[in-house]
Amino acid sequence: MTRQAAKASVQIENEHVRVTEWRFQPGAATGHHVHAHDYVVVPVTSGDLQLVDEAGTAVSRLETGKAYTRQAGVAHDVINGNPFEFVFIEIELKDTGPKAGHARA
Numbered sequence: 001m002t003r004q005a006a007k008a009s010v011q012i013e014n015e016h017v018r019v020t021e022w023r024f025q026p027g028a029a030t031g032h033h034v035h036a037h038d039y040v041v042v043p044v045t046s047g048d049l050q051l052v053d054e055a056g057t058a059v060s061r062l063e064t065g066k067a068y069t070r071q072a073g074v075a076h077d078v079i080n081g082n083p084f085e086f087v088f089i090e091i092e093l094k095d096t097g098p099k100a101g102h103a104r105a
Helices: none
Strands: 007-013 017-024 038-043 047-053 056-062 068-070 075-080 086-093
Touching: 017 075
Parallel strands: none
Antiparallel strands: 007 017, 017 086, 038 068, 038 086, 047 056, 047 075
């Protein structure tokens, strides 16, 4: 089954961070992807999203304004199972990892 693609609108991108607004119509999906960076998600809408990964499908309840974070390497497809548009903001932290942070003396 081919799903409608979720709409990604990059709001900010520089060498440190990428901020993307994701809009999902009912049934829309990101498509399977692997996160290259640590990231934070801030839901704009409350509802349930389906997360499909190698272990199967799980449902995650997101609440407006209640952020969560995940580390790089997460691999999944995200699907809007709600009967309404779902929106969240994703903040990818590009300069995390062993070379990130302040130089040590």
